[in-house]
Amino acid sequence: MSGCSDRDGRSRRRTWCCASRSTSCGGPCQKGFSSAASTFVGLYRLFPDVRGALAIVKPDTVMRWHRAGFRAYWRWKLRTRGGRPKVPPEIRQLIRDMSLANPLWGAPRIHGELLKLGIDVGQTSVAKYMARRRRPPSQGWTTFLRNHADGIVAMDLFVVPTISFRLLYGLLILRHDRRRILWLGATAQPTAEWIAHQLTEACGWERAPEYLIDDRDRAYGEVFTWRVRAMGIRDRPTSPRSPWQNAYAERLIGSIRRECIDQVVVLGERHLRHVLLSYMKYFNETRTHLSLNKDAPIRRAVQAAGRILCRPILGGLHHQYGRI
Numbered sequence: 001m002s003g004c005s006d007r008d009g010r011s012r013r014r015t016w017c018c019a020s021r022s023t024s025c026g027g028p029c030q031k032g033f034s035s036a037a038s039t040f041v042g043l044y045r046l047f048p049d050v051r052g053a054l055a056i057v058k059p060d061t062v063m064r065w066h067r068a069g070f071r072a073y074w075r076w077k078l079r080t081r082g083g084r085p086k087v088p089p090e091i092r093q094l095i096r097d098m099s100l101a102n103p104l105w106g107a108p109r110i111h112g113e114l115l116k117l118g119i120d121v122g123q124t125s126v127a128k129y130m131a132r133r134r135r136p137p138s139q140g141w142t143t144f145l146r147n148h149a150d151g152i153v154a155m156d157l158f159v160v161p162t163i164s165f166r167l168l169y170g171l172l173i174l175r176h177d178r179r180r181i182l183w184l185g186a187t188a189q190p191t192a193e194w195i196a197h198q199l200t201e202a203c204g205w206e207r208a209p210e211y212l213i214d215d216r217d218r219a220y221g222e223v224f225t226w227r228v229r230a231m232g233i234r235d236r237p238t239s240p241r242s243p244w245q246n247a248y249a250e251r252l253i254g255s256i257r258r259e260c261i262d263q264v265v266v267l268g269e270r271h272l273r274h275v276l277l278s279y280m281k282y283f284n285e286t287r288t289h290l291s292l293n294k295d296a297p298i299r300r301a302v303q304a305a306g307r308i309l310c311r312p313i314l315g316g317l318h319h320q321y322g323r324i
Contacts, residue, residue, distance in 0.1 A: 095130060170186050186272040199231075
């Protein structure tokens with residue numbers, strides 16, 4: 001048995017040696033062996049027991065490793081080449097801000113604006129960096145209300161005590177678009193006829209508003225309701241005990257109290273009317289507003305040249321500054 005095994009081993013070694021010599025001498029066996037086979041032959045000559053280790057790896061596994069290595073090699077070799085240039089972070093943020101500020105704009109519209117700004121970027125890149133939305137694009141409440149503010153007028157009554165503890169009533173009519181006061185009236189008896197007349201005087205020759213926001217005060221009687229309908233105005237009273245629904249008028253009444261009425265002792269109805277009209281002129285033409293980007297309801301031009309002149313208003317309670 002040992003002799004047979006020795007003969008089998010010598011025959012195998014002669015076969016491998018012949019194969020090795022044929023690959024080196026350029027004989028007909030060379031075409032049957034690839035470079036990989038030569039590598040395996042060399043490994044076997046150095047490590048005769050390597051065949052046991054290769055038995056656990058299939059040829060398909062070797063080919064798969066080769067393909068993966070080929071892809072990794074070319075990915076590494078081309079890591080700094082090819083592809084479109086990267087978009088700078090500030091341009092990405094600008095694209096995102098434009099898409100958020102303009103929900104109705106798509107990638108072509110934003111791309112066109114960027115081209116007008118001198119920013120050369122592809123439309124596909126714009127679509128890539130736009131803000132993603134879960135719902136269809138829609139305008140916000142701020143935009144919706146701002147577009148309809150031109151046709152909305154708010155009205156409210158407020159109480160002013162006099163020096164003799166008599167109660168007078170002031171009437172405020174405010175336009176929403178520029179927070180402009182249309183009318184400030186004063187009376188001791190706010191009847192429906194008087195309020196209807198004040199509304200007519202406030203509108204004057206201007207186009208009547210489309211909507212009127214007021215509360216459910218009993219002073220707004222049938223005469224006032226008929227006058228509003230005759231002028232083509234839609235009356236929208238607020239809910240009971242909900243002054244926040246007429247927030248613009250309530251906020252302005254607070255400003256009138258803090259900046260005017262609480263600083264003056266009202267002598268009578270005529271005095272109150274004079275004070276309110278003076279404040280209305282100051283409020284519309286001079287006083288700056290945060291909601292209007294520090295501008296007045298009636299736009300004020302910027303004066304950059306000339307000497308600064310100060311003019312007192314309401315006896316020096318407020319001042320108006322200008323250049324001459």
